[in-house]
Amino acid sequence: MATVRAAYDTLVAAGELRPDAAQAAVADRLQALAETLEAPVERPGLFARLRGAASPEPPRGLYIWGGVGRGKSMIMDLFFGHVEVNPKRRVHFNEFMLEIHAAIHAAREASGEDPIPRVAAWVAGRARLLAFDEMQVKDIADAAILSRLFASLFEHGVTVVSTSNRAPVDLYKDGLNRQLFTPFIALIEQKCDVVTLDGPTDYRLERLGGAATWHVPNGPAATAAMSETFFRMTDYPVEDRARVPTETLAVPSGRTLHVPKSLKGVAVFSFARLCRQPLGSADYLAIARHFHTVFLVGIPVMGPENRNEAARFVALIDALYEHKVKLIAAADAAPQGLYPAGDGVFEFERTVSRLMEMQSADYMALGHGESGA
Ligand SMILES: Nc1ncnc2c1ncn2[C@@H]1O[C@H](COP(=O)(O)OP(=O)(O)OP(=O)(O)O)[C@@H](O)[C@H]1O
Ligand SMILES: [Mg+2]
Incomplete structure (x- = not known):
């Protein structure tokens, strides 16, 4: 019963x-x-x-x-x-x-x-x-x-x-x-x-407890803070923290993506996995549909020689933004400092602006996949 x-x-x-x-x-x-x-x-x-x-x-x-x-x-x-x-x-x-x-x-x-x-x-x-x-x-x-x-x-x-x-x-x-x-x-x-079910409290926001969503620089302090946020968001029992489920996600390019941590619609990815491999918009959309929150670690400062990574990062952020996926990130610079020069810097400005908006309380309060209107 x-x-x-x-x-x-x-x-x-x-x-x-x-x-x-x-x-x-x-x-x-x-x-x-x-x-x-x-x-x-x-x-x-x-x-x-x-x-x-x-x-x-x-x-x-x-x-x-x-x-x-x-x-x-x-x-x-x-x-x-x-x-x-x-x-x-x-x-x-x-x-x-x-x-x-x-x-x-x-x-x-x-x-x-x-x-x-x-x-x-x-x-x-x-x-x-x-x-x-x-x-x-x-x-x-x-x-x-x-x-x-x-x-x-x-x-x-x-x-x-x-x-x-x-x-x-x-x-x-x-x-x-x-x-x-x-x-x-x-x-x-x-x-x-x-x-x-529409009480006054957005418990997810409450659990985030004003935690930072953009951590600079990459390193142990960022990892520790993000790990704490991840477990708070997913209610994971402390004693099980060493064995968080992983997931293998099939994406349209025919690849499979290893998700090192995947729990209750929250995923952890590395920049290397998402932006150094030949993935494209369709793959990023699949991720954006599947997860309501993405933790992205290891975002570097990119230069002209990283134009492919920068372009993929733009496509990734577009997909996450379009589906109102919440982003918690660790990077070596604030969004404005991520890609100071190289092909596509103009387009990158939109990404910077989106990344700023994605840190706002208004964005954090939107539903997954919902338009703000
Ligand atoms: N009464 C509560 N007290 C504390 N935490 C709660 C309570 N209810 C829900 N939560 C937590 O708040 C978070 C958000 O809850 P949940 O994901 O169920 O919301 P939802 O209504 O499905 O949101 P969405 O519309 O974005 O999918 C979860 O981590 C959940 O465990
Ligand atoms: Mg829900």
Whole structure:
């Protein structure tokens, strides 16, 4: 039996979380959902199904939305970790959609039939519960298929839980051909309870505690300060600090990127790994979609002979900025001093300006992938 609310209360009692009534209320909702999901399902027998009896309605899911750092992902992960339902899957929404497009492509190659029902059946076969982090829709390709895809997932009895920075009605706001998308909004509202988690505290910002985001120079002091910030942001237990998970991220150039530390959407990279290898914008965008916060260490002062590194650094910062990824960096100079001369110094000025903005409280308070408007 799941104990979502009890797990939440334990963390509060242990001082790991501050008591928050809005979070406790969402924990109660998730607790109720967990109990429904764990109850035995009365599936129609084979004969009933042959007569056309529909699968039972899946339990209504939950769509949790609100401002950044309110604890949406934290509470969803607590639920996901405790709910005893099989199979279950938790995935970042952007990653999921990339996978869906690849599957649709493969299904089209394999047969001329409508690929969406087949893809939905495949997804539903692997998850009775789908938990999406950071649902957001920016892309016409996603917007155009979501309502059919999800209608089919719900027919297969999948329950959806999701976090988002936006209410369902504001998803894909002002997007191209939005009328293709609007049935998805109605569907989500029909199949999920929509709740807000939008208390006054941005806990992520609070955890950052005014910590510096740009450390100069590279060296042991910067490493120690960044390590402290990393662990504060990811709530990692002190006794496990020697073994933080690594990750291997496949990027569009066909390379794989080793992420030396990867935890809860926060990654640590070195400048050498990201800007000394032949990576490009598509690779940087993949990183920017995958992580909400990037720690970048070892940024050097570059000269004319480093024009390739400087150009890649520009592309990297553009991608991070575009997706409102938070950057914590260690460098040998302030942004203005990083690339004083060489090809592309003019373009580099925009990067300097972005790096300054990325250190501001306003930027730090933006949601991952959200526009500031
Ligand atoms: N009640 C709390 N007390 C202390 N820290 C908290 C509390 N709730 C959440 N946090 C911490 O605040 C940070 C941000 O929480 P979380 O990532 O869940 O926010 P979010 O609502 O998902 O934000 P975003 O919209 O940017 O994804 C995490 O490190 C989380 O553990
Ligand atoms: Mg989140």
